[in-house]
Amino acid sequence: MGIVEYLFGQDSSWWDLAEAxxxxxxxxxxTFVDRIFEAYRREDKEAxxxxxxxxxxxxEAVKHL
Structure with a gap:
């Protein structure tokens, strides 16, 4: 969990949010699904x-939403 928390504190442009x-x-x-979606949604939800x-x-991941 510590690694994920660290990544959320960094600039998300260098890691693949969709793959995560x-x-x-x-x-x-x-919990991570929701946080990743929120992080990306701020940039561009449709993309x-x-x-x-x-x-x-x-x-399957998109269906989850």
């Missing part, structure tokens, strides 16, 4: 949904 979102959905870490859907397992 998908991974969090896959392991049912709903996030398109980007997440384009990843392997991304459609």
């Amino acid at each position: 979102f998908i991974a969090a959905v896959r392991v049912e870490q709903h 996030f949904l398109v980007e997440a859907a384009g990843h392997d397992d991304g459609l």
Whole structure:
């Protein structure tokens, strides 16, 4: 958990929020799912949904929303 908290404190432009979102959905870490979505939503909600859907397992992650 400490690593995730550290990443949330950093500039999100250098890490793949869509991939992190998908991974969090896959392991049912709903708190992280919500935080990742909120972090990305501040940038561009529609682009996030398109980007997440384009990843392997991304459609399931988008359905989670």
